[in-house]
Structure formats: C-alpha cells, structure tokens
Amino acid sequence: MAISTSMCVMPIKHWEAWILLLSVLTASDSRALTASAAATIVQPLSITSQTALNFGFITPGASGGSVTIMPDNTRSTSGSVSVNPGDSARAIFAVQGAPQQQYSIQTPSFLIFSNAESNLRVSNFKTYSAGAGAITAIGKLGNTGMDTIYLGGTLTVPSNATPGVYSGLVPLTISY
Secondary structure, three states: OOOOOOOOOOOOOHHHHHHHHHHHHHOOOOOOOOOOOOOOOOOOOEEEEEEOOEOOOEEOOOOOEEEEEOOOOOEEEEEOOEEOOOOOEOEEEEEEOOOOOEEEEEOOOEEEEEOOOOEEEEEEEEEEEOOOOEEOOEEEOOOOOEEEEEEEEEEEEOOOOOOOOOEOOOOOEEEO
16 A cells, blocks of 8 residues: 655635744743842931131232142142131041941032121132041041041132131032
8 A cells, every 4th residue: 555645735824824923922932030139228427517617817918819728737828818827727527327338528619708798719629538548529437437527628818808707608418
C-alpha cells in the first residue's frame, strides 16, 4: 500500500490570522522583576548664631576702600580706610545634624547694612567648616553630628560714609 504525503493548504481568513498573531504575541516569555527600595530618615539640620560678624571701628579716607574679615578672623583693608586694632570679629555658627553627613552652605551674593542715614554694601562672603577643614560651601558634621561654621565678608566703605552704627542680618542657609 502506498502512502501519499501531500500538504493540504486551507485558506486562512483575516480574523483567524489576527487571532493566530495575537496568540503568538501573548504567548511570549514574560518575567517579573522586583526592585528593593529604602529610605533613611536623618536628624534635621539646625543652626545657631554664636557670634555676629563685626567689621569694627572704621575711618573712611579720601578715596574710600574696603574692610575684609576672613573666616580665620584676620582683617585686612584696601584703599584709604583705617581700622582700630582688635575690635572686629568673624561670625560663628553652631550646626547640628546627622553624624558624618555633608551639607551645603549658602550665603547671599551681597547685603546692604544700614543706619538711619545711609547704606554700606557687604559682599564676598566666605565660610569655613571646621568639620571639612577648609574654606568651602560644603560643611561636614563630625561623629557627634556637630560642626562650626566661621563666616567672613567684605564691607565697602565710600569716602563719604555717614558716621554711625550700620547693621543688617546675614542669612545663612544650610541643607543636606
């Protein structure tokens, strides 16, 4: 008896082809993936002013000038201003937060210190983090979560500055 092998081809209708295609697509290999997630809650940062920035007693000269206090508490002058020795101070801030964490320090680009009659410009603020050990805009909290920031800046004194006490607030912003 002879066996005949022939292929029987049947026409496929359009809807049958789509069902066949969808079954191939939906039968594809799928895998589930899980990812781990975590959160760390840290102690909020706090900052306390301990010493105010004080440029000291200044006498303007004929051409004016500036007085600069550095974070290491050194003071220098430029132009024709003169200062009394020893009556100035850098600003000092105590910072507390999560141990061994870094944080950013932001100072304004300039401020205006005022008295009743006129204004003086303070600019070029510089900060020193004791924890980081450098003049920097990045502080470093120690093992106990404490740091000290020292701040200096430059006061511009025009030759016609009105005598008097000039004051203002220096906003210092810290964040993780």
